[in-house]
Amino acid sequence: NAGVTQTPKFQVLKTGQSMTLQCAQDMNHEYMSWYRQDPGMGLRLIHYSVGAGITDQGEVPNGYNVSRSTTEDFPLRLLSAAPSQTSVYFCASSPYGGVGTQPQHFGDGTRLSIL
Amino acid sequence: DAKTTQPNSMESNEEEPVHLPCNHSTISGTDYIHWYRQLPSQGPEYVIHGLTSNVNNRMASLAIAEDRKSSTLILHRATLRDAAVYYCILKDRIQGAQKLVFGQGTRLTINP
Numbered sequence: 084n085a086g087v088t089q090t091p092k093f094q095v096l097k098t099g100q101s102m103t104l105q106c107a108q109d110m111n112h113e114y115m116s117w118y119r120q121d122p123g124m125g126l127r128l129i130h131y132s133v134g135a136g137i138t139d140q141g142e143v144p145n146g147y148n149v150s151r152s153t154t155e156d157f158p159l160r161l162l163s164a165a166p167s168q169t170s171v172y173f174c175a176s177s178p179y180g181g182v183g184t185q186p187q188h189f190g191d192g193t194r195l196s197i198l
Numbered sequence: 199d200a201k202t203t204q205p206n207s208m209e210s211n212e213e214e215p216v217h218l219p220c221n222h223s224t225i226s227g228t229d230y231i232h233w234y235r236q237l238p239s240q241g242p243e244y245v246i247h248g249l250t251s252n253v254n255n256r257m258a259s260l261a262i263a264e265d266r267k268s269s270t271l272i273l274h275r276a277t278l279r280d281a282a283v284y285y286c287i288l289k290d291r292i293q294g295a296q297k298l299v300f301g302q303g304t305r306l307t308i309n310p
Contacts, residue, residue: 124302127300191240
């Protein structure tokens, strides 16, 4: 089973460039989210979605954009990359049922460096 | 979301039990206690969750204090593969969004 797939695994960008981090899940999960993890820190929520066509901001949304046109895909766009966005990005998905018990499934991450 | 407190690091030996503590003194009656772990260079992985009663699964056991202000994740027989950062997270079972609020976690080192 594929689970949550993130591409690319590694990326180097120059300041000011834009790019899209891809996330796809094959479990028909309604809920998907993006986190970033900086060295020595826990994960921080960037954006999340509770279903196709619905997105909302998390803890650190500035500089990022998301859309959810299908249940399977939840891309994260960096509009104009800045060195402060150098981080490891994780995508996660889970069923959505209004009850906070479902475990979240995480991808293996995209390691992004902004020069 | 209510806050959790965990030791920054712990160390244990292979094939011995490991008890990872978590304090959550401001837990509400609707909060589930979730544990995730993150192996090096991987995404977080769900371990276990519980509400009031102790829970067991193939990976670990979760012991919850009677007043629910603390809990302990128990790895019964640690292996080298269990070396990871372990996160204790409170999750409101009523709120619809599945947001997880990660703290610093406990970095577990397993000695051969």
